[in-house]
Amino acid sequence: MNRLKYIAVLAFLGTVGISELSAQIKEEQLILNRKREPEVKKIEKKKTSVVQEKNYPPDNKKKEDSLNLKYDIVNVPPVSDFKTTEIQGEDISPKFSNDYQSNYFRLGYGNYxxxxxxxxxxxxxxxxxxxxxxxxxxxTSGLKKEYDWSSKQxxxxxxxxxNIYTEKGKFNIDANYTFNNYNYYGIYALTPPNNDVDLEQKVNKFSVNGYYDHYxxxxxxxxxxxSxxxxxxxxxxENYANVDVxxxxxxFSVYDDITANGxxxxxxxxxxxxxxxxxxNTNNQFNFTLSPKVTFYKGDSYLLIGSDFSFLNSKNFSNVTEESKNNxxxxxxxxxxxxxxxxxxxxYGGIDGGLKLNTYGNLLDENPFLxxxxxxTPTETKYHFYFGLKGDVDQTFKYDVNAGFSKVNNAQFFYNNNLFDTNISADRQGYDxxxxxxxxxDNGTLMExxxxxxxxxMENLTVDAGLHFMKYKLDNLDEVYYKPLFQxxxxxxxxxxxxKLNLGFKAYFVTDRTSNAYEVSNIAAVPNYTTVENKNEKVGGYADLNLSAEYKIHKNFSIFALGxxxxxAKYQNYLGYKVLGVQFLGGVKITF
Incomplete structure (x- = not known):
């Protein structure tokens, strides 16, 4: 009987893999546990929790959590808690839920x-x-068969x-250094350069974070x-700092069975x-926000009333523009x-809004080829109306469906650059x-x-699914760049x-996206290239299938494989940048 159950599950995973295929984007999954304040390690995708937390959570925290059952979309970390680069496959390895060991070492090797x-x-x-x-x-060594020049990363x-636990609160302190070395390999318009051309970009980032939770x-x-x-x-x-108190x-009691939080x-x-x-360009932005709110509870129902008051000071200047200030x-x-x-x-339903500071660091996380x-420029969500329905059916089926409409000023999009130097004999930089x-x-509206x-x-099987539809209507741009209609x-x-054996499956489907593109031609009568812009270039949609397996041979030793x-599919997330094809990686993991 057990064998029949295992065969049925494998058949289910195989059928799903054929019918619903996926795209290589940051993995998102519905978090269905009761919400609690995230630690710094959760914000930064770091494994910093101890198995048992002394004096936590106290009764009032438990009640606060239980009254605020929320469903949050977050990046699901792989086994290594490590985010892959743009042209990598998604590491979707499941973790062993019964693995109490927090220390591990892992090695893996694959094609490319x-x-x-x-x-x-x-x-x-x-x-x-x-x-x-x-x-x-x-x-990774990159796409050597696709490009004569380097695409390694x-x-x-x-x-x-x-992590420090006291009688009154919990401290988390985190410091890390990251580097990302890669190449601007997405050359689609010019005649291919020599294979020794220097296309390298390097990004270094040093971060320090701290979090204190008062019980x-x-x-x-x-x-x-x-920071x-x-x-x-x-x-x-770029220097960034954010303090949130x-x-x-x-x-506190308001009336009979109605309580409130301020x-x-x-x-x-x-x-x-x-x-x-x-x-x-030089950009300076400072934002100060006060967010008062009062929440009234009756049982599991609640009413929240509040406001955000923000003061923004920003300025920008460059070699070609005078300083512009905004207060x-x-x-x-x-x-x-x-x-x-x-x-x-x-x-549920409501209204909110706010300011988002667009930074070089955050935008590089989305598109490293900037x-x-x-x-x-900061993005202002002037207002965002939303309504939805969520629930938990006998702890076996959980869902959250919602729709919203927003008015957005300075909505941010990515736009393909032309040649910076159109001289045919130019000694080009890697970004040119x-x-x-x-x-x-651009300003506009967004429906989501x-x-x-x-x-x-069934026992030991979890299935998750998500969809996202978004439709922009912009004031000035004729097209919405790099925002798929449906995911x-x-x-x-x-x-x-x-x-002992964990199997994982993840599939993505993303519809076509729009970009601009340039056609470059060499006219012998003039010393410069002639460029023509197409403002409605289609970057094809894609489907991407990912599988993983990990087998625990011993309580301290396991082997894993990722596909x-x-x-x-040699699709492109950004025009000119093909992703790696089919990828296999295997290795060993030691826990202790």
Missing amino acids: GKFLADANVSGKVQDNVEVGADVHYLS DQAKIGGYA SNDILNNVRVK YFLSDNFGAS NLSKHD DLGINLETVNSKFDILNK KFYWFPKAEVLVAAADEFKF ISDLVL YANTFSSIY VKGDLQAFP FNLGAKYTMLEK NNLLN
Whole structure:
């Protein structure tokens, strides 16, 4: 009977893999556990928690969590907690849920010269103090058969952390250094250059983060600090700092069975970005936000009323433009109501908005092929109306479906760059082959529909799915660049053979995206190239299938195998940049 069950599960995974294929994007999954304040390690995808946390959570934290059952979309970390580069496959290895060992070392090797080495080591120096270190490295030789020039990449992350538990609160401190070395290999317009052309870009980032969670929500709730310094191969530099303080008075009685929480958020965010090539843009942004809110609870239902008050100071100047300054005060409404008819049906709706500071570091996370000279403008979500339905059906099926409409000013998009020097005899820099992108902005509206679910149809099997539909209507741009109309993902995880074997499956489907593109021609009568822009270039949609398996031979030793982009689709996330084809990687993992 057990064999028939295993065969049925494998057949299910195979059928899903054929019918619903996937795209190589950052993996997103519905988090269905009750929400609690994230630690710094969760924000930075680091493994910094100890197995048991002294005095945590206290009763008032448990109640706060239970009343705020939320469904959040977050990046699901791979076994190594390491985010792959743009042309890598998605590492979707499932973790062993019964693995209590927090220390591990892993080595893997695959085609395209892919090499993986990572480790996490931690230990208690006192009963209430844990320290640890993370080291991760990943490299690939790139698409040697597709390009005569180099498309290799390698990146690493080296970090240390400490968790300190006291009678009144919990501290997390995290410091790490990352580097990402890659090439601007997406040359589509010019005649291919020599194979020895230097297309290299290097990005270095040093981050320090801190988080304090006060167990009692009386006056002080928590404090979070995030900061980084970034530099690249072309002299760019960026300094970022963010301090977020939450003050609160929770669980006070209002009337009979109605209780309330009062909160005041204080946020200071600053970023200074300086570029050293082309127009040599310099961007300075500072945002101060006060976020008062009051939430009234009755059972599992609640009503939230609040506002965001923001003051923005920003300025930009370059070699070709005079200094522009902006000092502006913003008010954003905030309200949400949730009616819990039952655990299976919870209706909610509300309105919110806010400012988002666009930084070089954050935009590089989305598109590493940006030119090292950007105009950085904050994006204002003037208002965002939303409504939805979520629920939990007998702990076997959980879902969240919602729709929203937003008014957005300075919505950010990526835009293909032309040649910077049209002289035929130019000695070109690596970014001057129509192979980079800039950040552009426009005002408009956005309509969105999102759906996420997670199901547990049988023991040891979890199935998740998500969809995202978004439709922009812009004031000035004729096209919406690099924003697909529809995205869908489907995944499954299964544990078998007495939890010694973990199987994983993830599929993505993304519809066509629009970009601009340039056609470059050489007219012998003139000394310059002639370029023509196409503002409606289609970057094809894609489907991508990913599978993984990990088998525990011994409690301290396991072997793993990953298969990515199994359809061998040479699609492009950004014009000119083909991703790796079918990828296989295998290796060993030691835990202790």
